[in-house]
Amino acid sequence: MSTENFTSRIVKALNSWEGFLLLVLVLLFVGNTINSPFFFTLNNQINLFQLSIEKVIVAVIMTFVIINAEIDLSVASIMGFAACLFGWLFQSGVSASGAVVIVLAAGAILGAFNAFWIAWVGIPSLVVTLATMIAFRGFARVLVEDRGITGFPDWFDKLGQAPLVGPIPLSILVFFVLVFFFYIVLQRTVFGRQVYFIGSNRDVAEYSGINVRGVQAIIFTLSGLISALAGLLFAARLGAVRGDAALGFELDIITIVLLGGVSIFGGRGTMVGTLLAILIVLNLRNGMALANITGHIQTGVLGILLILSVMVPNIQEWIKKLRKLGKGTVE
Amino acid sequence: MKVWKVSTLAVCAALAGSIASAETAIAQKGLEADMVLLPKFLGILPFDQANQGAQEAHEELGNTGDLLYTGPTPENSVAGQIEIMTTSASQKSAAVMLSNNAGEQIVPSAVAAQAAGTKVVTWDSPIPSAKGESLFIAQVDFGEIGVVMADMAHSILDGEGEFATLSATPDASNQNAWIAAMEEALKGPKYAGLKHVDIVYGNDQSEVSYNRALALADKYPNLGLIMSPTSVGIVASAKAIQDEDLCGQIKVSGLGVPAEMVTYTMNGCAPEFALWDFVDLGYLTYYTSYMLATGQIEGEAGETFNAGRMGDYTIEKDPTRDAGLRVLMGPFTVYNKDNVEAAAK
Missing domain, CATH: 3.40.50.2300 (Response regulator)
Incomplete structure (x- = not known):
């Protein structure tokens, strides 16, 4: 390979959205390390993941949903419902391990319920999941009313809080296993290609004989299941549940996925992009916290980041168009 | 023997006291x-x-x-x-x-x-x-907060009438403890004429609290007082009641900051409220x-x-x-x- 070829490949890679994200991530990492002596410590790196682990786990499956040109606003309500259902079952005398199984099944059922209205009845996912976002949150609040439930068995709390393998707790392992698994599914399987195809043009996909309903049913059911898993991890990490568990998380999750370069119109985006966006958001938040920046400013910075993530690809498009126009006049 | 025990205890207690002081x-x-x-x-x-x-x-x-x-x-x-x-x-x-x-x-x-x-x-x-x-x-002392709130309700309602509580979040341990203490105090004979009809939560957000206060006014036609043991809720309630021109019927009380409450206290919407520094x-x-x-x-x-x-x-x-x-x-x-x-x- 000639050096010219090599540099042009690097330039091309940096020109891609993932390349840009990687650059941002490296800058953040260096900036944070210079800014605080506590940033680049094992303990802090684990905390940084642990504090948002439930959101980033759901972001993995949300990547599928949005590439499929759909949206799932009900994820955080399913997380909250799962946490509350666990607390309620446990308080009603069901063993914690039994409750875990029931909660996961319930999550899959709620996801399948979304899928039914979206894939078979044909109501837009924005509407369906907006309605279920409110309804599932309502179920959660009914279950635990206005109190908190706590006092779970030690093994359950430990799974959420204590290291499992070396210094790494269960939730972080779950996250990386899911990222790897869904990376393979999305980028290396027929199912993954179908997800993109449906997202680019649903009608054409249907005429081409793709089982659109089946694919969507799988995605939304998985979304419910994984949200329930995240809800359980949330309950274990905090050792207590309340009706407002995971309230408002859906917007953070969708923000991460869009920042990762997944198009809100579907058909575009990668798992690598989502992973990079996750790392950027976590590092940014942690860096700001270590720099003692208050919550209001943190929220503002994340908002600006999202605006940029939507604008930058558009600007890239304009530049391409301008170049084409320029060429046209020369010819 | 008994006497000895008691006196030993007394000596121990005195000793402990003297060490502490x-x-x-x-x-x-x-x-x-x-x-x-x-x-x-x-x-x-x-x-x-x-x-x-x-x-x-x-x-x-x-x-x-x-x-x-x-x-x-x-x-x-x-x-x-x-x-x-x-x-x-x-x-x-x-x-x-x-x-x-x-x-x-x-x-x-x-x-x-x-x-x-x-x-x-x-x-x-x-x-x-x-x-x-x-x-x-x-x-x-949380018990004292309960008595002070019950007393304010008693004096504002002149010993008789319905009142409701507008609290912060349902899980706020301080507010919950104060409300519980107030309900305990209300059992006393002095407060027999007072009826505590409802507890609602404004989540310590102004807009939510404002709407909850209006909802209380609608739901209870005989309501005489909203008791809000949170600095956000009490201001929002007072504003809501004043905006609706209901200060003649419904008063507001609870725990508030003087700088935020001064107008409502001077115009009679919130005649009494309490706070520590x-x-x-x-x-x-x-x-x-x-x-x-x-x-x-x-x-x-x-x-x-x-x-x-x-x-x-x-x-x-x-x-x-x-x-x-x-x-x-x-x-x-x-x-x-x-x-x-x-x-x-």
């Missing part, structure tokens, strides 16, 4: 301890006042470390408090002074912080189970936390220490919770037309 710890100034003051969320006047008191003590004690006042946004209060607690421990802060808004959910992060050497002192709102908490700086609470919290973090007090029941301009305090078992230790600040001020203008300045 003989060893009033006086703060050694000028030590280094990074401190974090963590309110429920930012942008609420009483918390800013507490910060003012903490800053005053910080300078007075000549702490060469930093005092950081930081908190989450209201929508992100629970996750935000947990995040700041965890980050403060990573930064090896000497103490976090927490007004807990996360109920029991804060416990794992507070326990982890303690294990990492960061003291956790709560103020304004404690950790219900006291797990992960070194001490709670209680503003006033948040500047003092911040000052005492800081003083106690500094001495705890620098090892000058151990944080055990019976210890007495001097808190600068506020005088001597003793650590005691918290009678309002199953577990936990507290330092009781007190006392209460009831504000009305006669004293609210001076306090608002």
